[in-house]
Amino acid sequence: HRPVQREVVFACDKPWEGNWSGLVTYIQDGDIYRMYYTGGEWRRGRASICYAESRDGVHWTRPELGLVDFKGSKKNNIILPGKGVIAFVPFIDANPDCKADQRFKAMVARTVPSKGLFGYASPDGIHWKAMRDRPLITSGKFDSQNVAFWSETEGCYVAYMRHMVGGRRSTSRATSEDFLSWS
Numbered sequence: 508h509r510p511v512q513r514e515v516v517f518a519c520d521k522p523w524e525g526n527w528s529g530l531v532t533y534i535q536d537g538d539i540y541r542m543y544y545t546g547g548e549w550r551r552g553r554a555s556i557c558y559a560e561s562r563d564g565v566h567w568t569r570p571e572l573g574l575v576d577f578k579g580s581k582k583n584n585i586i587l588p589g590k591g592v593i594a595f596v597p598f599i600d601a602n603p604d605c606k607a608d609q610r611f612k613a614m615v616a617r618t619v620p621s622k623g624l625f626g627y628a629s630p631d632g633i634h635w636k637a638m639r640d641r642p643l644i645t646s647g648k649f650d651s652q653n654v655a656f657w658s659e660t661e662g663c664y665v666a667y668m669r670h671m672v673g674g675r676r677s678t679s680r681a682t683s684e685d686f687l688s689w690s
Contacts, residue, residue, distance in 0.1 A: 516564075516565050516566070516567060517542070517559065517567045519544070519546055521546075521569070521583070521584075522577070522578070523546060523547065523555060523557070523577040523578075523583050523585055524546030524547065524557065525546055525547040525548045525554075526547075526548055527545075527546070527547065527548070527554070528544055528545065528546040528557075529544065529545055530544065530545040530594050530595070530596075530651075530652055531543070531544040532544075532595075532596050532597060532652065533564075534597065534598065534599060534632070536599060536632065538562060539560055539561070539562065540560065540561040540562070540563075540564045541558065541559075541560055541597075541632055542558065542559040542560065542561070542567065543556060543557070543558055543586075543595060543596075543597055544556075544557050544559070545557070545589065545592070545594065545595065547589055554589035554592055554593075555575065555577070555585045555587065555588055555589040555592075556585065556586050556587035556589055556592060556595040557569070557583075557584050557585055557586065558570070558572065558584050558585075558586045558632075558633060559584060569583075569584035570584055571583065571584065572584055572585070572586060572633060574586055574633075574634070575587070575588050586633055586634075586635060587615075587627075587635055590619055591617045591618040591619025591620075592615060592616070592617055593616035593617065593618065593649060593650055594614075594615070594616040594649070594650075594651065594652050594653060595613055595615050595616075595627075596613060596614050596615075596652045596653055596654055596655070597611055597612065597613035597627075597629075597632065598611070598612060598613070598654075598655065598656050598657075599611055599632075600612050600657055600686075601656070601657040601659065602657040602664070605657075607630060608628065608630045609628035609629070609630070609638075610629070610630055610631075610632075611628065611629040611630070611631070611632045611635075612626065612627065612628050612629075612655070612686060613626070613627040613628075613629075613635065614626065614643075614653045614654070614655045614666060614668075615627050615637075616649035616650070616653055617642070620640070621641065621642060621645075622642070622645065622649070623641075623642025623643070623644055623645040623647075623649065624642055624643050624644040624645075624647070624649060624653055624666070624668065625637055625638075625639075625641075625642050625643060626638040626639065626643045626686055626687060638686070638687060639687065643683075643686075643687060643688075643689055644666065644668065644681060644689050646670075646679075647668045647669060647670045647679055648668075648669040648670055648671050648676075649668060649669060650669060651669045653666065653667070653668040653669065654666065654667045654668075655667075655686075661682070663682045663683060663684050664682065664683040664684070664685075664686050665680065665681075665682055666680070666681045666682075666683070666689065667679070667680055668681070
C-alpha cells in the first residue's frame with residue numbers, strides 16, 4: 508500500500524538531542540518497539556546514542572535511564588556517550604548459540620579511540636558494552652548505517668557497510684562466525 512502521511516509522532520527536542528538527530532534504527536522486540544537514534548552536536552563530534560520505546564509505534568517515551576551524564580544530570584535517555592561515535596546500528600541476535608548477555612548486538616562506527624566498526628553487546632538493549640577495545644572491521648568509510656545480522660541461511664553473521672571504490676560510494680560485505688573475526 509502507499510504510505511499516508513500522518514501527524515508527527517516523535518520530535519527530537521531535548522537539550523541532549525542538540526542541533527542534529529538521525530541515523531534511526533527501529534527494532535520490534537515482542538510487544539515493545541525500540542528506537543535507537545543519534546542526537547547531539549554532529550559537527551563538533553559530540554553526538555550521543557539515545558533510546559526511546561513504544562507499545563504501538565505511534566506514542567513514544569524517553570525513559571530516564573540514568574546511564575550517561577549530560578551537563579550534570581543523568582535524567583535522560585542516553586545509552587551511549589557519543590564522543591567519536593558516527594553511527595550505532597543494533598539488532599537482536601538470532602544466532603541459536605547466542606549468549607544471553609549478548610542478546611542484542613550492534614555495529615558502532617567510531618573515530619575514537621580509533622577509526623572502524625566496533626562490536627557492542629547488551630542483555631536488554633539498554634545497557635551496552637564494547638566487546639573488545641579495538642575495531643572489528645577497519646577497512647571502509649563507515650559514515651552511514653552499517654548493518655549486521657545473523658543469517659540463518661548462511662549460518663554466520665553478515666555485515667554491510669559503506670565503502671569507497673574509485674572515488675565512488677559503494678557497499679562492502681563481510682561475514683563472521685563469531686561476530687568478532689570478520690572476512
